[in-house]
Amino acid sequence: MILIIIVLFCFGEFVNFNNFANHTYHKMTSTGHKIYIASLVSIVAAVTIFLAIQGASYYGTSMEERFYHENHTNLKPNGLVGHGLGIIGTLLILIGVFGYMARKRFRLLSRIGVLKHWLEFHIFLCTLGPIMVLFHTAFKFGGIVSISFWSMVAVVASGVIGRFIYLQIPRTIQGRELSLHEIQEIKTETNANMVDHLTNSAINIGELIKSTAIKSPDHYHGFSGFFTQYVDEFKHKNAIRAKLKNENKSAKEVNLILNLVSIEMALTRKIHRLVTMQKLFRYWHIAHLPFALIMLIIMIIHVIVTVTFGYTWIF
Numbered sequence: 001m002i003l004i005i006i007v008l009f010c011f012g013e014f015v016n017f018n019n020f021a022n023h024t025y026h027k028m029t030s031t032g033h034k035i036y037i038a039s040l041v042s043i044v045a046a047v048t049i050f051l052a053i054q055g056a057s058y059y060g061t062s063m064e065e066r067f068y069h070e071n072h073t074n075l076k077p078n079g080l081v082g083h084g085l086g087i088i089g090t091l092l093i094l095i096g097v098f099g100y101m102a103r104k105r106f107r108l109l110s111r112i113g114v115l116k117h118w119l120e121f122h123i124f125l126c127t128l129g130p131i132m133v134l135f136h137t138a139f140k141f142g143g144i145v146s147i148s149f150w151s152m153v154a155v156v157a158s159g160v161i162g163r164f165i166y167l168q169i170p171r172t173i174q175g176r177e178l179s180l181h182e183i184q185e186i187k188t189e190t191n192a193n194m195v196d197h198l199t200n201s202a203i204n205i206g207e208l209i210k211s212t213a214i215k216s217p218d219h220y221h222g223f224s225g226f227f228t229q230y231v232d233e234f235k236h237k238n239a240i241r242a243k244l245k246n247e248n249k250s251a252k253e254v255n256l257i258l259n260l261v262s263i264e265m266a267l268t269r270k271i272h273r274l275v276t277m278q279k280l281f282r283y284w285h286i287a288h289l290p291f292a293l294i295m296l297i298i299m300i301i302h303v304i305v306t307v308t309f310g311y312t313w314i315f
Helices: 002-017 031-059 080-105 115-136 143-167 180-197 205-211 222-246 251-308
Strands: none
Touching: 031 115, 080 115, 080 251, 115 143, 143 251, 180 251, 222 251
């Protein structure tokens, strides 16, 4: 499995390496990258479903009766399968964490792949690993290990939040944050592209560009306002789509113009929230790191104790 994961990672890296446009922020997503992401998601889903189905009978049995279950020898935490899931899951987490950290900190690795793809692979490993560790525990949590487990849950949950915040900050394909000036330049270029594609259209380009802001960004306040803006943008794009179809434009032209409209909307939104998201991302780092350290320290202690008591799996 690890070999397959590595092959998929390399496939995702090299297929995309020469397919990105020179544009610093918005680019067409290549087919190779879609296959790469779909493959990673499919692996996580397939492994989770497989483990759940295979162990459903055992995991659904009460703790007192599991000893008599036919799969107890294999699926218990120190069993052949259960212990193996713990080892493989731990290795995936360690590779995901330290691999991504090394890629960011060591100049020697800076030329290997794109940071964006390293982050995606980090998220993949640090999602699949905890799932395997979860099945390793046989859904029984207790003692000091429970602290490590719940720290792991906190790390995964905060990682989802961190990923969302990360996506709100415009970056180059190499992961560098764009300055406000660079974002404004992309916005100007996007407007020019819309003008080019709507030159012979009955749609007023000035009104279209102005309308992509939906409402003043100041209109959306708080957590609920954040998602309300996405809903408004979705509705507005559907309205623009209907206008374009009434002009009998081809599906290709409609999709191209809507893509530019989406970029314009996203840039307007991200420009307004840039400073806020940058601050949130810094605060997120402060909160994310302690949970990760607690998880890793207790995990190491757990491994040492396990080996000391002779639970060495198949070795």
